[in-house]
Amino acid sequence: QQQVKQSPQSLIVQKGGISIINCAYENTAFDYFPWYQQFPGKGPALLIAIRPDVSEKKEGRFTISFNKSAKQFSLHIMDSQPGDSATYFCAALRHNTDKLIFGTGTRLQVFP
């Protein structure tokens, strides 16, 4: 119940296309869902985050879609660029706790 399932494991997208990464959870006590971007040899960087009281959040080319009833959330990267090539991790935080539960990661490659 503490798991966050992430798919796909890897994703190849052409430049200008849309990258979609999906995550699912079981624990309804999760109330904060961030996405992190990690380049090789670097630490994860916070990309965008959402709370379950909204169904969508957009920041530039990055959008989180959240489906509370299905317990699923996804990251959409519009107009994907080669510079977006990285590993993306979804995560979840349970209410009144401080431990992030990470997904398994998705390696995104954007080809020109």
Next chain:
Amino acid sequence: GAVVSQHPSWVICKSGTSVKIECRSLDFQATTMFWYRQFPKQSLMLMATSNEGSKATYEQGVEKDKFLINHASLTLSTLTVTSAHPEDSSFYICSASLREGQTDTQYFGPGTRLTVL
């Protein structure tokens, strides 16, 4: 804002020696810091949660005597890998927690690559 630094960025040591890794929150005070370990092409594995002025809380399976954590101030936490062995070689990443609205957002350091020969 919300910058976290780590030092060193990489370290190579001989088996049996101890290595200290520093984690600093540069522009904010963090009551809680976290230490993670990451193997190649894998997700982050939480090792311990560190609170300023108190003992760290270790995750199940993490040896507290091997991975010593000290959180001396609101901006500094250190991880010491004692008597390091080749199997301790990994990418160690810290994060610091910043209260933003209703949420404690974790900001990560750049990581430290440890290689034990």
